[in-house]
Amino acid sequence: QKEVEQNSGPLSVPEGAIASLNCTYSDRGSQSFFWYRQYSGKSPELIMFIYSNGDKEDGRFTAQLNKASQYVSLLIRDSQPSDSATYLCAVNVGGTASKLTFGTGTRLQVTL
Amino acid sequence: NAGVMQNPRHLVRRRGQEARLRCSPMKGHSHVYWYRQLPEEGLKFMVYLQKENIIDESGMPKERFSAEFPKEGPSILRIQQVVRGDSAAYFCASSPAGQSDYGYTFGSGTRLTVV
Numbered sequence: 001q002k003e004v005e006q007n008s009g010p011l012s013v014p015e016g017a018i019a020s021l022n023c024t025y026s027d028r029g030s031q032s033f034f035w036y037r038q039y040s041g042k043s044p045e046l047i048m049f050i051y052s053n054g055d056k057e058d059g060r061f062t063a064q065l066n067k068a069s070q071y072v073s074l075l076i077r078d079s080q081p082s083d084s085a086t087y088l089c090a091v092n093v094g095g096t097a098s099k100l101t102f103g104t105g106t107r108l109q110v111t112l
Numbered sequence: 113n114a115g116v117m118q119n120p121r122h123l124v125r126r127r128g129q130e131a132r133l134r135c136s137p138m139k140g141h142s143h144v145y146w147y148r149q150l151p152e153e154g155l156k157f158m159v160y161l162q163k164e165n166i167i168d169e170s171g172m173p174k175e176r177f178s179a180e181f182p183k184e185g186p187s188i189l190r191i192q193q194v195v196r197g198d199s200a201a202y203f204c205a206s207s208p209a210g211q212s213d214y215g216y217t218f219g220s221g222t223r224l225t226v227v
Contacts, residue, residue: 004154034215043203043218044155088154090215098143098207099168100216104154 003027004091006103014111019076021106023089026070033065033072034090034100044088048074079110114139116206116219117186124225125194133189133222137206143167144187145216146179149201161187162209194226 005024013019021035032051036044050056050063050072062075072091076083086105093101117136125131137144146158157171161181172179176194181187191198201223205216 032215043221046215046217049215090155098145098160099157099170100155101157102147102155104152 002103003093003101004089004103006087006089006106008104009107010109011106012109012111013079015079015081017079019079019083019108019110021074021076021087021089021108022071023073023091023103024071025089025091025093025101027091027093028067028070030091030093032092033063035061035063035072035074036088036090036102038086038088038105040086047087076108079108081110081112084108084110116141116204116217118202118204118219118222120222121220122223122225124227126227127195128193131191131194131198131224133191133202133204133224134186135189135204135206135219136186137204138217140208141206142209143207144181145205145207146187146189147203147205147218149203149221151200155203158189191224194224196226199224199226 003026034049035047037047038044048063050065056063060077064073086107088105089103090100119134144161147155149155159172159179160168164183176192178190201221203218203221205218
């Protein structure tokens with residue numbers, strides 16, 4: 001079992017719809033969870049981080065964390081073509097904040 | 113305020129040569145992290161350094177790879193005797209002391225191609 005798992009996609013959603021990206025992790029000791037966006041050929045860009053169970057909202061983005069079920073998700077409301085990218089879930093496996101374990105990413109395509 | 117600076121952006125090396133990748137952290141950041149992204153794979157942690165100190169190198173291959181972050185100057189990731197399997201994007205990130213919990217800022221990366 002991979003430490004951090006994501007569906008590789010592509011996930012295709014129409015413009016204006018809600019995109020839902022999911023990530024599961026194996027280590028119950030993980031404490032910090034991050035979502036990064038990566039455009040093709042570019043470096044990862046931090047979108048959000050979350051530590052506590054529940055939802056955290058920032059603009060069109062909402063991160064959701066459920067530690068009991070060991071999953072974290074990212075919702076993107078009013079999806080735009082510019083949101084088309086690969087979204088990477090990262091977890092501090094083992095509680096070591098300085099070392100992140102990344103999933104392989106989900107490719108999101110927002111269609112016109 | 114400049115972000116994390118990496119150079120070169122692209123590096124081509126022949127098999128057996130040495131590759132040196134440089135990373136200058138954001139101003140005020142004293143922690144540097146190196147990650148590697150192989151084609152169609154996720155980012156893999158390599159090493160975490162503070163000035164003049166390697167904190168965690170658990171992700172570094174046992175041979176040919178080394179990293180340093182001297183008191184003055186950028187952090188250097190050095191790959192000796194490169195092989196085709198070293199072809200990847202190498203990303204550096206930095207954070208202020210004790211604030212890596214809030215996530216990293218990555219540099220633009222160095223794309224190494226071994227021919």
